[in-house]
Amino acid sequence: MRRPTPMHRICIYPKDVARLTGRSYDAAKRLVRRARQAAGKPAGALVTVADFCQLTGLNEAEVSRAINQRSA
Template identity: 45%
Template sequence: MSRLKRICIYPKDVQRITGRSERYGRKLLQQIRRHFEKDQHQFVTIKEFSEYTGINEAEIEQYILD
């Protein structure tokens, strides 16, 4: 049975991917929410993060999977 993949991205993930601070990750995710006209409580998906940053989804998944 294959393991389910996570679809949401969190500030700690952004920190791992970019090498920047977790605070930068929170700010970037907020910018992405505004870009996609999401509410504060809504999650940012890997697909949205990929589209916004131009980083390939497969590369992102390598950083967020255990």
């Protein structure tokens, strides 16, 4: 019997940003908030890896790989 393919996360959270960037959790929250605002999303809306990478200029594939390795 085959194992189901695991789902990959597309949303990014402050904890992920703190681990990826080495910033404090509070600084990571501010960065996620800025990414949400830059994407034109309302407060409380989820921030995708694409939204975050567009703001920071980081490579989307690398960020996605890094956060999905941690959650696997």
